Amino acid sequence: MRIELTELFWLDQQRDFSLGDIAELSGLPETVLRALVDCGALTPVDPAATELRFDADGLLAARAAYRLREDFALDSQGLAVALTLLERIHDLERQLGELRARSPRRTGWQ
């Protein structure tokens, strides 16, 4: 079997996904993506711009939305609530991780 070295892309450095890109990469139709943007569950890089562009967080959120929609048969409203709560959980987990990293692990006894 041929083993080749494959090129990888850091997702958090890609900041240039169009609505079409996100639809293709996530599997969600553009109409659903627009509905998620309209209710604030999916945030484009520049909400005021006429053409919607997304960063890697947008792609990851859209992929999660696709899984939730498929696996729980959620409508756009349910999807928006689930995505908003997931984002809050991720944010809290990140803060908790930071606090744990900053908290000393050892006691003052040797």
Place this chain on the structure above:
Amino acid sequence: MKYKDYYAILGVERGADDAEIKKAYRKLARKYHPDVSKEKGAEERFKEIAEAYQTLKDAEKRAAYDQLGRYQPGQDFKPPPDWRQQYSDQPFSFDDIDLSDLFAGLGGGGQRGRQARGKMAMPGQDYEVSVHITLEEAYHGIEVNLDLTVPEYDKSGHLHRVPHAFKARIPKGATDGQRLRVPGKGGKGLNGGRDGDLYLNIVLHPHALFRVSGHDLYLDLPLAPWEAVLGATLEVPTPGGSVRLKVPPGTRAGQQLRLPKRGLPRPRGEAGDLFAIVQIVVPGVASDQERALFKQLADNSAFNPRAHFEQEAGHAYRTD
């Protein structure tokens, strides 16, 4: 081909109706869905649950599954001789496929669905894989071998499970929770559809000394009381090797001494910082000489670490 008991996976009887199957799936999905569950092994468990539900929720697929017969989970089996004529237009070999592959072309319009699949461009499936690496590997970058087994149709339309093995270089600067995209390394697209992508989720092993927050690192720095009072120059470990750190006199417990750019490198831009968190550590058992010296210090020092207690108490008395 290994048998899977889809009814047992969903925890329902063989005669369960559609509503019972849906209810069982929803309950298990809420518990094990990888986007909402933190249970160990949730992702693998959910894959089984989703596969069972995909087959049992569809009348045609469920009938085809029931016609396979009953075996022990994990037991090698082949479908009955007339099964293929009745349910499949695919010339399966039955050896190098998964049970779920048998039902992939069924349902959703039966024969029509199968004909549609024969013509429509369909994108390949995306896959997500967690890659566990050490802090040292994240610091230096590492080549990892990735092995996936994915369903693929060959040129004559036969379905096989095909092993994909490739090497990927995770560049230095990876940190916990970061994602990498490997374009085109997921499942093969059909009829001109794009190949799926592979997403790698970086998971850092916990380190004995360093705790990770983004690209910054935190290290507990134990100091003897006299080192904290007098100051000291110490050797401190970093992922790039030991460095000398000057601890200023009068350093207090909990203070963070910053070592700029000694954390994890970033793929672009400056490396993160390393923070040494000071702890004042006392010997559990002091020698006679140490005890005598501490006694001498206690007798001669005017230092009162609880002066603020008295201030607060006096303040409380005045306000009454």
